[in-house]
Amino acid sequence: MLRAKPAASVARPLILSSYDEVWSLLDWDQLLSRLRTVMAQFSASRKQPPQIAHGIQKTEMVHIAQPIRSWIEIPQHSGSYGVMPCFVADGDLLSTKVVSSYAKNPTQYSLPSHNAWVMLFDGKTGVLKAMLEGASITAKRTAAASALATETLSNKTYETLAILGSGVQARSHLEVHQRTFGFKKINLWNYQRSTADKLKEELQSGRDQALYPEVEVFENVQDAVKDADVICTVTMSTSPVLLSEWVTKKDVHINGKSTQPRHQFSYDWVTKKDVHINAVGAPRPTWQELSADLMNRGSIYVDTEVAARHESGDLIMSGAEIYAELGEVFNKTKEARWKQLTIFKNLGMAIEDAVSADIIFQKYHEKN
Ligand SMILES: NC(=O)c1ccc[n+]([C@@H]2O[C@H](COP(=O)([O-])OP(=O)(O)OC[C@H]3O[C@@H](n4cnc5c(N)ncnc54)[C@H](O)[C@@H]3O)[C@@H](O)[C@H]2O)c1
Structure with missing residues (x-):
């Protein structure tokens, strides 16, 4: 039977599901320094006019792409669900966080109000590199x-x-x-x-x-x-x-x-x-x-x-x-x-999640 399978296979992504492990890999000093840089880059890139050639916006000039997050409201459970994608050219970071916010979780179910996962892709190839527990990233960044x-x-x-x-x-x-x-x-x-x-x-x-x-x-x-x-x-x-x-x-x-x-x-x-x-x-x-x-x-x-x-x-x-x-x-x-x-x-900001995921990914590979 013919299966629609790509000629080359991709490596399995790193999957870290433990809040504590992700928390400990995200170093505060590195995070503070990287956030300062990426927030500065974001504000600078936003001020630059789009590069136009022959009437077409040159897509290769994108430094940072970060659309406004998209939310779904789930009023019957006092919840909302958001998706936060971004691309950061410096380091070729491509990531998406999916996050839910359920206000009643702590009192009704003894669960955290915010739950999330961050997916980190290789910005050069679009291949998934890591899936990381995201509530710890959200808390720290x-x-x-x-x-x-x-x-x-x-x-x-x-x-x-x-x-x-x-x-x-x-x-x-x-x-x-x-x-x-x-x-x-x-x-x-x-x-x-x-x-x-x-x-x-x-x-x-x-x-x-x-x-x-x-x-x-x-x-x-x-x-x-x-x-x-x-x-x-x-x-x-x-x-x-x-x-x-x-x-x-x-x-x-x-x-x-x-x-x-x-x-x-x-x-x-x-x-x-x-x-x-x-x-x-x-x-x-x-x-x-x-x-x-x-x-x-x-x-x-x-x-x-x-x-x-x-x-x-x-x-x-x-x-x-x-x-x-x-x-x-x-x-x-x-x-x-x-x-x-x-x-x-x-x-x-989604770019805060992207640099956090990059720090965690690199730190994990330094240690393992
Ligand atoms: N800026 C960001 O990127 C970002 C990221 C995560 C969370 N948040 C927001 O930060 C806030 C805290 O998030 P968290 O993860 O610590 O949530 P949490 O559920 O862990 O803590 C919420 C706190 O608010 C209290 N609280 C609940 N209802 C309240 C009310 N009606 N009036 C006053 N206090 C009330 C709770 O007792 C608890 O102390 C939330 O509004 C959340 O949406 C912002």
């Missing part, structure tokens, strides 16, 4: 993008970090922020207090407990964010949890001695420092996590402008203006307004 925003857009006072939400993203945001900046104090809030208490216990009894010297759980958001330098909102809320009047400038006490030999004096004063917010939840057009007046007060940074205008309820429903993509700040085409209230609306 999202937090890494927020950490890059904190580094770039905050006033660099790393005293108090407030985390609103106590799920997967709360954990990955805590880990990367503490590894990178070492905040002195962590303020936790969750709409179900017991979940925040459990997170505190986990942080202070786990292997990395030295990263979390002081952790306090708050009954309400207002108290949790009162003295924060950086706030990360990582909830599944569909309506605002963070209001403008609760986000105030913080008094910072500065004292020291002048080192000028002829004018030696001591100084001691109080100044006010503004806050940086990483807004990670509310990824759907009708959801909000930040109040409209808070959105309109800050300088808004996004990962991708086109997707943010399409997907972010915080932006759509507040009518707030986007100031820049984070990649534009990395490219130095837009400024980091770190003296003001800055808000990074982090929606996640």
Whole structure:
């Protein structure tokens, strides 16, 4: 019988289905560095006009292709299902993440709300190289993008970090922020207090407990964010949890001695420092996590402008203006307004999954 089989066979793809294995292969430092580069490339390539020859767009000039993700809503199960393809010319990365978000999973079925797989293809041949558990990738790359925003857009006072939400993203945001900046104090809030208490216990009894010297759980958001330098909102809320009047400038006490030999004096004063917010939840057009007046007060940074205008309820429903993509700040085409209230609306990009998958694939082969 004639079988329609290609003349040459392709190698079996690498399949890694363990959350823990994928997590451990994705090195934070490499991830931070690669994300910075690819976000800068994305924002630069978006600004370049298409190369036209004889009236036809030259497809070989594509640096990064990343369409807006496609979502299917499954309202009867409070779920949604998204597909995120992309191509990155630097490294010939071709990948697709399929991701589901089911809000009721944790409480109804004791399952994670987000489940995903990332498929990594060879961009030169289109052959599948790897299929990787994707919830771990989502947790790490999202937090890494927020950490890059904190580094770039905050006033660099790393005293108090407030985390609103106590799920997967709360954990990955805590880990990367503490590894990178070492905040002195962590303020936790969750709409179900017991979940925040459990997170505190986990942080202070786990292997990395030295990263979390002081952790306090708050009954309400207002108290949790009162003295924060950086706030990360990582909830599944569909309506605002963070209001403008609760986000105030913080008094910072500065004292020291002048080192000028002829004018030696001591100084001691109080100044006010503004806050940086990483807004990670509310990824759907009708959801909000930040109040409209808070959105309109800050300088808004996004990962991708086109997707943010399409997907972010915080932006759509507040009518707030986007100031820049984070990649534009990395490219130095837009400024980091770190003296003001800055808000990074982090929606996640397919190219973040692609570089993550590439790091994991390479690390796996170095080890095996
Ligand atoms: N930007 C990105 O790329 C990206 C990636 C993954 C997840 N997310 C978003 O980040 C948020 C957190 O994701 P996660 O994986 O940590 O989810 P999770 O289910 O692990 O945690 C969600 C947290 O929100 C709390 N919560 C649930 N319903 C709430 C409500 N109505 N009000 C306030 N809090 C509520 C839960 O108790 C839990 O602490 C979600 O909105 C998710 O869609 C964004």
